[in-house]
Amino acid sequence: MNSARPKDKTSPHRTRIQRKNREAILDAALDVFSTDGFRGATVDRIAQAAGLSKPNLLYYFPSKEAIHLALLSGLLDRWLAPLQALDPTGDPVEEILRYVRRKLEISREMPRESRLFANEILQGARHLQPTLETVLKPLVDEQAAVIEGWMREGRIATLNPYHLIFSIWSLTQHYADFDVQIRTVLGEAEGDPFPEAQRYLVTLFTRMLKP
Structure with missing residues (x-):
């Protein structure tokens, strides 16, 4: 991922003020x-x-694109670590459920980051397309092959491994990207939606994966 990281104008040995800024x-x-x-974002607003x-600001980053x-x-x-x-x-089953739980935790802990990623993809992955092709796709191919191997061994149900991964993404990231909608529908009395979301998703995927 380091190839996509822009160079800002500060040296590696930043002062405390530079790091803070x-x-x-x-x-x-x-x-x-x-x-x-x-x-919709502007350098002035940032x-x-x-x-x-x-x-x-422009001392640290030469453009809006560099910050993005x-x-x-x-x-x-x-995002890819889990x-x-x-x-x-x-x-x-435990490996896939651990992945589901971690993705849901990321949605809970990093909702702004999830929406940043969603906005980038919705706008055609203008900045991320090379990374999607060279980093994301090989990783998904590799792990889809692992899941497919488990299926051939009869250890989990036979499903399309790619669509299984896609469904995990959509069902977990939904809780960050559509947080306002979820909390509006559930109402204030429901409180934090994530514990019940985890119970639901663990049950759903456990049943789905059962051989």
């Missing part, structure tokens, strides 16, 4: 991009949200 820019940009998407002047790429690059390293952790030698 850079983190403030990225945090503010995450809010703006996850709400407005890349096209600078204002970060509490910095526009020239100060920095966020996406850091996100994908964490799928990379799928253990071919483990119990198939």
Whole structure:
């Protein structure tokens, strides 16, 4: 993933103030991009949200695109880690359920990042397409082959491994990307939707995967 990461104008040996300002820019940009998407975001708005002047922001990142790429690059390293952790030698059902749980945890812990990723894909993956082709696809191919091997051995039900992975993505990321809709439908009395979501998804995939 490092190939997609842009170089900003600070040296590797940043001062405490430089690190603080850079983190403030990225945090503010995450809010703006996850709400407005890349096209709707502006450098002026990001600078204002970060509490910095526009020239100060541009010292750290030369453009809106550079900030966006920095966020996406850091996100994908964490986004792909749970799928990379799928253990071919483990119990198939437990490995897949662990993946489901971790993806749901990421939706709970990183809703802005999930919406940032969703906005990028909805807008045609303008910045991520090379990474999808060179990093995401090979990883999904590799883990789909692992899942297919478990199926051939009769350890889990025979399903299309790619669509199984897609369904895990959609059913877990939904809770971040459509948080407002979920909480509106459930109502305030329901409280945190994630514990019940986990129970539901674990039951669903356990039954689906049963040989």
